[in-house]
Amino acid sequence: MASNTRKSPSAANGAASQEAVPDELGFRVVHHSVPRKDGPQKVTGRATYTADVHIPRMTYAKVLRSELAHARIVSIDTSAALQRPGVVAVVTGQDLMSLNMRNYGHAVKDHPVLAYDKVRYIGEPVAAVVAEDETTAQEALADIVVEYEELSAVITVEEALAEGAPLVHEQGYDQGVSPGHVDVDTSNKRSNVCQENHVRWGDVDAAFARAARVIKGDYTYPMTFAYPMEPYVSIADYTEEGLTMYSAAQHLYMVRNDVAGVFGLPLNRVRMITPFIGGGYGAKSYTKIEPLTAVCSWKARRPVRLQLTVEESILTTRADDSKVHIETAVDENGKLLARRAMIYLNTGAFAENSPLVSSKTAIRIIGPYLYDAVDITSYAIYTNTCPASSYRGFGISQIGLPAEGQMNELAAMLGEDSLQFRLKNLADSGQRFFPKKRPLTADVKGDIIKATEALGWNDPLPPNRGRGLGVLVTDAGAVPVGRSEVRVYGDGSVTVFSGSTEMGQGSMTVLAQIAAEEFGTSMGNVRVMQSDTALVPFARSTGADRTTTLEGRTVLQACVEAKEQIRVMAADIWEAAPEDIVLEPTGVMSEGRRMGWGEVIGKYFDLSDMEVTGRAHIRQKDEFAELPPWWEPAIAAVEVEVNPDTGKVTVHKLVTVADIGLAINPATSEGQDLGSATMGIGVALGEELVYDGQQLSNGSILDYRIPRFSDVPANSHGILVENQDGIGPYGAKGIGDGPTSVICAAVANGIYQATGVWLHDAPFTPERVWRAIREQRAAQAQG
Amino acid sequence: MPMFLPRFTIDQPSTLGEASRLLREYGEDGCVYAGGTELLLAMKKGGLRYGHLVDIKTVPGLDAVAQQDGAVRIGALATHMALERSSLVRSKLPIFAQVEARVANPRVRASGTLGGNLCFGEPHSDPATLLLCLEPTLRVTGADGSREVPLPVFMVGPYEVALEPGELLESVTVPLLGAHQRAAYRKFQLHEYPMLGLALVLDLDQRGAVTTSARVAIGSVSPTPRRSEAAEALLVGERGAVRGRLDEAANALADDADLLDDHEGSAEYKRHLIGVFLKQAFEEATADTSAASGGRGS
């Protein structure tokens, strides 16, 4: 990216020299763009991902998928497949009958390990073959004969909600382990509504009645795939001792829960290990193919690997597409009064994480604005399509265009600059804009001023160009529960034990930085052991931008706790009172005597390789009692060009702002924001999964195009706002969801400035833009 | 949907004759394997099934690029990247080098060959679209010897070319552009393959003000890349007059293309784009009429 003007603070950064000298805030390691700990392994191809793991006697599974969108399974004949040399086992829904549970799901237990009574979408797993090699397993799939009785299917939300529509699920299900976010549970209702949520305060009708101006609109957000480079893969080894699994799973502890439930195993007999993950962006959150892989191993009595292709991954989970009707009212001074919205998500065949996603759409569509009244309803709707689940920022992408696109349109309608209009209506830091939730924890007004200044908001616009802005907030952090351990060895080296996963976001580096800072040591002297449920402490999830902030806090406190143990040991050695021992950056001091951390441990035990373990946890108490732990802004400003001949939109300039509190690692933080914005550009300009009838028509690596480096705006600039006002270590606040969600709205405003047309349906493909311009010209010619 | 490569064997012949013999022997169950960028994908998708691949990368000299009285002879095995970088192609047929440089992505350009591109009969071929206007001769070799085939005859239909059992494409001989010829290429792309390719070659008079003959082709929007006689006739004449007929010529091109609505776009939009890019190509081809060498393009 030679043309990229995004300046990384790491550019001039020799890590070793920087580690020694404290910066202006007094930090030696933290707040520095130290090189990633996993960088060398990853760029040399030595890093171990799940697909690289090999265990003795391992076999390979392949999945037979439904070719019908909705059908009753009459029979499955596996006899021919079992005859094929090299086939070890064939698994079907029949095998599930002797299990503790046939279904799993962290929100709603509606997801069968394998279809057993009926199939609910094209691509749903119906049977699996386990064989000595992958090719044999694949070939044996063709030997399986499935007899179906076809049922009528619902593909769109409209079809699913129509009077007398066929039901995707006829029965209700138990709730999963984490339904806590669910406002209204409708899983037992006889309809295709999977989830219904309401966010209401104030008297919306009265507010609309006294409004000076009201704006209304309908918007769509396309069906997308989060597209991590690494497809789904997992390995299971089921033995009498229990189940050991390797999987590319973001939230390995939640997966543990789901698989333990399937077999009725106690938690200590399920060991989940997550090696490096090749990206997630939402797609790797929660349980995916692990139950099926585990059941294959259980049946075959052999270790089993199940590795999906990209095409199969798309059929495993996608993101919800949405349709939104939204209305916003202002008074005669252009002050926001009220907002109303109806949000419909097409959730596909199973709930997956869509109950949470849909509940978040209802919160996040409000934005960090001051309203007297709101009335938001959101639905997750079952259809006979590929199940939808998390996507970067849970629900915020689906509502970004209606929420902020309408804000831009409203400003234009009032003849106000969209920046000034926002400044007039945004909440201040510390202001409670959302009843019963934590007051705003970011300076969004200052942030958007910085964004627009960096973009050149008021510079003259060249022809066919336009600019736009968007700002939303996510209630980040999920649940503030977590714990970490830090082990200090007699030689002064340190290991951090964390349940969080390293999925490219840089958790391994950031957690090491915190420990290196606390023990006054180098990055090279700190090791991080992660994501093995048998060995490291619990982490609720690696998502919602929580690791640096929440797990980071527990690492910091665990370091402090270890140092306190060392203080007591030093007091014993020096025969002094613990309170007379001074903790210095690299060790202890008392009356001019000094010892390094490790030295104390060695002397105390009289064993130079002994160790001390510090532990710490947080829970939803005290400073973490109020939710969310912090509000994470999503802020971007863009300058786009519209080719008037082809309708093609190019994003020339991009400014992102991360209101991060303190960037533990500025380079990886900027990387998160740029990556997030790029994901948003993908959807704004072209990404869309398309159903052609009941069949996904472009769910392949060739047909579904995501942005490449050449699509990153030539002029892109990331701003880190560091007010040290976060709940995380050193005042940090998590980022990473980033500005994905607001890109569509910002681009739409740019298109409007360039052409005079407002687009409501993402993606803004050249043909859509061209048509909109043409229709507008035709209308102008007539009127 | 499966995206899984089934079992097959690979033969590695050292002469074209041997390759041809193997292909005859395997019949329907055998296939030429060059860069594999199309073939292996189609096999993974289950669209093509072969038990035997005959790898021609072991035939020496099949990737040679050489000058041959007034033409450049390109071996079927020359990759897109080799052609993009070939100093001979860059100096003698710059438009061709420029088009090759924008085929697909680096990975496909590095292993995909010109022969594979043409023999796959891919309707979205950039080289085939341009070559229609450069009028090359294709040398096809089988067990009973070789024959020369013009490109329009070679391209039978989508994914279908005029190769008999056991026949291979050996080389493509592309005539050089004359001093008074100008060429331009336009390409519009949203996904992995182009959505529209448009090639234009104009023969200009001494002063550069009059088109004495024109060739125009479009690709990606029709069953195979196509020229349109009606459009070409409209492009002949004095520059200003031709400029006034560009919309008409674009419509003639579109009429001859059998445009369809598909996931790339509607037929209506494709018709519109043909007009946009024909104008751009015309302006580019006629922009620098004083320069001596032909074959400018983008």
Ligand SMILES: Cc1cc2nc3c(=O)[nH]c(=O)nc-3n(C[C@H](O)[C@H](O)[C@H](O)COP(=O)(O)OP(=O)(O)OC[C@H]3O[C@@H](n4cnc5c(N)ncnc54)[C@H](O)[C@@H]3O)c2cc1C
């Ligand atoms: C992702 C992607 C993007 C692409 N984008 C573009 C693009 O933008 N523009 C464009 O023009 N093309 C594009 N292509 C097509 C690309 O140019 C071809 O894939 C490539 O040139 C094929 O060459 P190959 O050597 O890999 O052929 P192979 O895959 O080896 O063979 C293709 C077919 O041709 C036959 N064949 C090959 N060589 C011979 C021969 N000498 N004689 C007889 N038969 C032969 C094979 O039997 C097979 O049927 C794209 C392809 C991909 C995969």
